[in-house]
Structures are given as C-alpha cells and as structure tokens.
Amino acid sequence: MNCKNLKQKLDRTLFCKRKNKIIKISECNNCNYKEYKDMTTCHTSIKSRQKSKKLVKLERNRFSILTASNKCCMCPVATNLTWHEVYRGRNRINSMKYGLCLRLCLNCHEKYQEDTEFNDYWHQQAQLKFIKAYPDLNFLEIFKRNYL
Numbered sequence: 001m002n003c004k005n006l007k008q009k010l011d012r013t014l015f016c017k018r019k020n021k022i023i024k025i026s027e028c029n030n031c032n033y034k035e036y037k038d039m040t041t042c043h044t045s046i047k048s049r050q051k052s053k054k055l056v057k058l059e060r061n062r063f064s065i066l067t068a069s070n071k072c073c074m075c076p077v078a079t080n081l082t083w084h085e086v087y088r089g090r091n092r093i094n095s096m097k098y099g100l101c102l103r104l105c106l107n108c109h110e111k112y113q114e115d116t117e118f119n120d121y122w123h124q125q126a127q128l129k130f131i132k133a134y135p136d137l138n139f140l141e142i143f144k145r146n147y148l
Helices: 025-029 053-060 087-097 108-111 116-133 139-143
Strands: 007-008 014-016 021-023 080-085 101-105
Touching: 014 025, 021 025, 053 087, 080 087, 080 108, 087 139, 101 108, 116 139
Parallel strands: none
Antiparallel strands: 007 014, 014 021, 080 101
C-alpha cells in the first residue's frame, strides 16, 4: 500500500483514486499508474520538534550556583564538557533558570544520568543551594516537590 493513489476504505476494500474504482491488491501491483509515496513528506514520518526561542536562550545562558569550576565535577577532565540539569522533565527549564546545573564530561554525563544515588544527592544539594541563593522564593511552589 505504498501507492499514492491507493486508499483503504472503512469496509477494508481498496480504492484506486486514479482509476476511480474499487480494486484488488493484485490489480494495484500490476498497475501502470503506480506512484510511490515520498516518505520524507509523508504524514507518518517523524518530524523533529523545534525548540522555542525561550528554551534556546535558556540553554545558551546556562549557569551553575552549585559549582564554580569549568571542570567535570566528578573527574578532573576539563574537555568535552556538557551541562547536566539537576531537575529534569517538567522542571528542566526551572533548573536552567535558577542555575541548578552541573558541568560534566560526556563520559560522566552518560554514566550518571540515570544513577539514582547521584541524582538523589544532587537533588538535595540543589534544594539547599536554592534556599540560600533565593530566600524570597518558595522552592516547593516552583519545583512541586521537597527533596530533603
């Protein structure tokens, strides 16, 4: 069913738009008018979601109130550094906005991204630093969870 002209009706019969009649699959296979769908423009192809300007700006201007060095916070490597947001998911933007990010090398980032002990430790440390750095803001209202 890769022909552009072939459609399946609700009663599971095949309809050729080119011939304007109901056909069998064998007729479609031997058809002279067969045209294949371009899968790059097909509605079933996966389209990448574009980032908003606000998110791009936040990602570009990330900072950290947790560590001040330009080295990986887990090993002494100073090259191939990436940002690790302490709170992910719905709180990823808040992590970037309030500086709750860590500098990690690519190896450490891959290693510790899913580590629960690592994440639990930094969730607690980030909440303590947030409370000290932003005393006028309520952590629970922003992040919706207490990690202490």
